[in-house]
Amino acid sequence: MAVMQSAPDQGVLYLDDLHVGQAFTSAIHVVDGDQIKAFARQFDPQPFHLDEAAAARSHFGGLVASGWHTAAICLRLLVEDRHRRQAELRRRGEAVARTGPSPGLRNLQWPRPVRAGDTIAYAHEVVELRLLADRGDVGLRVARNTGTNQKGELVYSVLTSTFIERREKQG
Amino acid sequence: MAVMQSAPDQGVLYLDDLHVGQAFTSAIHVVDGDQIKAFARQFDPQPFHLDEAAAARSHFGGLVASGWHTAAICLRLLVEDRHRRQAELRRRGEAVARTGPSPGLRNLQWPRPVRAGDTIAYAHEVVELRLLADRGDVGLRVARNTGTNQKGELVYSVLTSTFIERREKQG
Numbered sequence: 001m002a003v004m005q006s007a008p009d010q011g012v013l014y015l016d017d018l019h020v021g022q023a024f025t026s027a028i029h030v031v032d033g034d035q036i037k038a039f040a041r042q043f044d045p046q047p048f049h050l051d052e053a054a055a056a057r058s059h060f061g062g063l064v065a066s067g068w069h070t071a072a073i074c075l076r077l078l079v080e081d082r083h084r085r086q087a088e089l090r091r092r093g094e095a096v097a098r099t100g101p102s103p104g105l106r107n108l109q110w111p112r113p114v115r116a117g118d119t120i121a122y123a124h125e126v127v128e129l130r131l132l133a134d135r136g137d138v139g140l141r142v143a144r145n146t147g148t149n150q151k152g153e154l155v156y157s158v159l160t161s162t163f164i165e166r167r168e169k170q171g
Numbered sequence: 172m173a174v175m176q177s178a179p180d181q182g183v184l185y186l187d188d189l190h191v192g193q194a195f196t197s198a199i200h201v202v203d204g205d206q207i208k209a210f211a212r213q214f215d216p217q218p219f220h221l222d223e224a225a226a227a228r229s230h231f232g233g234l235v236a237s238g239w240h241t242a243a244i245c246l247r248l249l250v251e252d253r254h255r256r257q258a259e260l261r262r263r264g265e266a267v268a269r270t271g272p273s274p275g276l277r278n279l280q281w282p283r284p285v286r287a288g289d290t291i292a293y294a295h296e297v298v299e300l301r302l303l304a305d306r307g308d309v310g311l312r313v314a315r316n317t318g319t320n321q322k323g324e325l326v327y328s329v330l331t332s333t334f335i336e337r338r339e340k341q342g
Contacts, residue, residue: 043246
């Protein structure tokens with residue numbers, strides 16, 4: 001496996017406990033102009049992320065978050081949601097599955113910009129579960145991860161593939 | 172076009188001035204533990220990004236940057252490089268091409284983690300230039316974007332597709 005670093009995911013259930021169509025929805029995060037400008041100063045110093053007046057003159061027509069800031073906000077919502085879910089499983093005395101390396105992310109898109117005042121929610125839906133002929137200990141979960149704003153409009157979308165433990169080793 | 176937000180790119184040259192194999196390399200950035208933990212506290216609060224001792228016990232064996240922090244560092248190097256290049260073109264009185272929306276990013280991977288003390292450089296290589304039968308004003312540039320550490324090892328990789336202006340409108 002060339003890819004060592006795990007991609008973010010919500011892998012707290014064993015592969016056997018998942019089914020295609022299963023969805024998880026996070027808490028929400030309200031984005032403001034100070035957050036947009038602070039991220040941009042550090043990582044993406046372009047006028048339409050840094051300054052309201054310059055942003056108003058750009059093709060965005062106003063201040064917008066860096067796409068990578070939007071991704072980072074969705075990541076935060078995902079990690080918090082996973083921590084909550086793991087804590088709940090542990091509180092009930094249930095085992096928590098481990099997730100392995102991810103072969104990578106596909107189709108990363110920002111269909112609409114995130115603007116100051118927007119409220120972002122993150123969702124994760126299982127789109128495919130694949131058992132592997134040569135490995136009985138894990139399977140592959142393909143999930144569509146999305147960020148939406150308060151109008152339900154898509155602002156972020158990415159497909160992830162993640163190796164997830166099976167409840168009992170097969171074969 | 173469903174995708175409104177431009178992906179980051181180095182589109183300061185017109186499509187006609189680019190050729191497949193053309194490469195740009197950025198300045199470097201030195202990552203330290205404080206940067207890794209500050210990003211993680213805000214966006215990716217997992218033990219192996221937050222705390223040296225917990226990270227030493229994880230499968231990473233030490234503190235590692237969030238993959239999205241690595242992406243953001245590469246973004247910063249890219250934006251600064253583009254600004255330098257644009258300033259140079261303008262200083263010479265040359266026109267600067269505009270880039271349009273991106274249909275999205277493909278194959279986002281983090282082959283190796285970034286550790287405290289690593290020095291990251293960003294590079295961008297044109298892998299395909301596509302003229303469009305139905306549009307004479309722009310073409311599509313496909314580029315491979317990579318981050319490497321001080322040993323030349325790949326830590327970040329993504330394929331971008333970006334619409335770029337042609338020097339003179341065709342057809």
